Amino acid sequence: MLWVKAFHIIFVTSWFAGLFYLPRIFVNLAMAREDAERERLLLMSHKLYRFVTPIAALALLFGLWLWLGYGITGVWLHIKLLLVVILVAYHFYCGRLLALFKQGRNTHSHVWYRWFNEIPVLLLMAVVILVVVKPL
Ligand code: HEM
Numbered sequence: 001m002l003w004v005k006a007f008h009i010i011f012v013t014s015w016f017a018g019l020f021y022l023p024r025i026f027v028n029l030a031m032a033r034e035d036a037e038r039e040r041l042l043l044m045s046h047k048l049y050r051f052v053t054p055i056a057a058l059a060l061l062f063g064l065w066l067w068l069g070y071g072i073t074g075v076w077l078h079i080k081l082l083l084v085v086i087l088v089a090y091h092f093y094c095g096r097l098l099a100l101f102k103q104g105r106n107t108h109s110h111v112w113y114r115w116f117n118e119i120p121v122l123l124l125m126a127v128v129i130l131v132v133v134k135p136l
Contacts, residue, residue, distance in 0.1 A: 001070050004062055011059035016124055018052030019087070022094050023117035029101050030110040045098055056091055060084070075136040083127050090119060 025045045032038040063084070066072050100106050108116075129135070 004065050008062035011055055015056045015059045019120040022048055023113055027110045027113040030113055076130045076134045080127055080130045083123055087123050
């Protein structure tokens with residue numbers, strides 16, 4: 001079980017590296033004025049999104065293995081799963097925003113992306129407190 005939990009935490013950490021960095025690239029993309037800079041940032045975000053999506057799937061898979069395979073559960077996990085659904089929706093919304101950037105149809109400012117970038121921080125804090133402290 002500890003090996004499964006170890007890989008769960010490894011993939012969760014790697015997923016969050018992407019969830020923290022991708023919106024930061026979007027901040028720069030929203031400010032970019034030169035075509036060459038925009039192309040470079042688009043390529044970076046495209047590769048990052050393609051790299052981190054399977055890692056997100058592995059993080060969830062090992063989490064489900066802990067829950068359904070070892071029967072670890074509680075009210076804390078049900079609330080955690082709700083937050084995980086929001087995280088997955090955030091991940092795919094980043095994919096949608098990336099597609100809009102590629103089409104030159106982004107409508108959000110860099111200030112909007114700076115606030116958008118804080119959402120995974122708040123979700124990470126809530127999920128880690130729920131799973132480690134288990135307040136409920
Ligand atoms: C399908 C989604 C997920 C499920 C079913 C799930 C389930 C679980 C379970 C059952 C444990 C073991 C808890 C224990 O042994 O006390 C666990 C550990 C953990 N989970 Fe998840 N998890 C999921 C997604 C996530 C996500 C998205 C994060 C990060 C934001 C996360 C962070 C953690 C951490 C840090 C631990 C280790 C806690 C400890 O060792 O005390 N999990 N998870």
